[in-house]
Amino acid sequence: DAKTTQPPSMDCAEGRAANLPCNHSTISGNEYVYWYRQIHSQGPQYIIHGLKNNETNEMASLIITEDRKSSTLILPHATLRDTAVYYCIVRGPAGANNLFFGTGTRLTVIP
Amino acid sequence: GAVVSQHPSWVICKSGTSVKIECRSLDFQATTMFWYRQFPKQSLMLMATSNEGSKATYEQGVEKDKFLINHASLTLSTLTVTSAHPEDSSFYICSARGGKWNTGELFFGEGSRLTVL
Numbered sequence: 001d002a003k004t005t006q007p008p009s010m011d012c013a014e015g016r017a018a019n020l021p022c023n024h025s026t027i028s029g030n031e032y033v034y035w036y037r038q039i040h041s042q043g044p045q046y047i048i049h050g051l052k053n054n055e056t057n058e059m060a061s062l063i064i065t066e067d068r069k070s071s072t073l074i075l076p077h078a079t080l081r082d083t084a085v086y087y088c089i090v091r092g093p094a095g096a097n098n099l100f101f102g103t104g105t106r107l108t109v110i111p
Numbered sequence: 112g113a114v115v116s117q118h119p120s121w122v123i124c125k126s127g128t129s130v131k132i133e134c135r136s137l138d139f140q141a142t143t144m145f146w147y148r149q150f151p152k153q154s155l156m157l158m159a160t161s162n163e164g165s166k167a168t169y170e171q172g173v174e175k176d177k178f179l180i181n182h183a184s185l186t187l188s189t190l191t192v193t194s195a196h197p198e199d200s201s202f203y204i205c206s207a208r209g210g211k212w213n214t215g216e217l218f219f220g221e222g223s224r225l226t227v228l
Contacts (some may be wrong), residue, residue: 044204046217099206
């Protein structure tokens with residue numbers, strides 16, 4: 001699975017959009033970009049995933065660059081409950097193997 | 112999303128005893144489950160892959176005789192930490208691949224915090 005690079009920490013004001021970047025320059029053509037988050041002392045929570053098109057669901061939006069070497073997770077209106085560690089993971093086709101977690105980005109939403 | 116449940120959520124035991132942690136997929140069948148370990152302020156590290164009806168596959172450096180994994184049914188995998196020692200104290204998390212639509216996402220349990228005295 002391709003390696004990802006994320007900033008170790010970010011702050012975001014409550015109510016504002018949180019934009020979390022991820023670099024995955026070695027991603028291959030059949031690898032997906034997944035985002036999970038982990039709130040303190042809980043198991044990771046699935047957020048969203050995509051291959052090459054931008055994706056949106058009730059939690060977030062995922063913007064993938066045209067060359068697929070980077071992506072951005074957008075939380076449109078961050079709340080205090082969004083404070084967590086966010087992991088960007090690149091993984092093979094659906095059903096292939098497990099997830100290897102990097103160090104992630106610790107997002108702190110500030111009142 | 113699919114629900115994966117772990118039990119117990121936390122456990123304290125004496126050094127030298129064994130502890131069993133259960134991981135259940137509540138609304139789907141999971142042929143494969145994964146066990147992770149997470150030390151404080153660190154990321155999740157994969158320990159082993161649990162396959163229903165067959166032996167688990169362990170990651171390098173993980174002692175299979177110490178961390179016994181059993182996946183006897185499509186909805187249950189267990190991790191037994193044998194002869195636990197204080198250095199085994201950690202947050203243990205399981206995950207399962209599946210869900211009703213089997214789109215490949217992995218769903219995680221709530222985690223089990225083990226403290227060995």
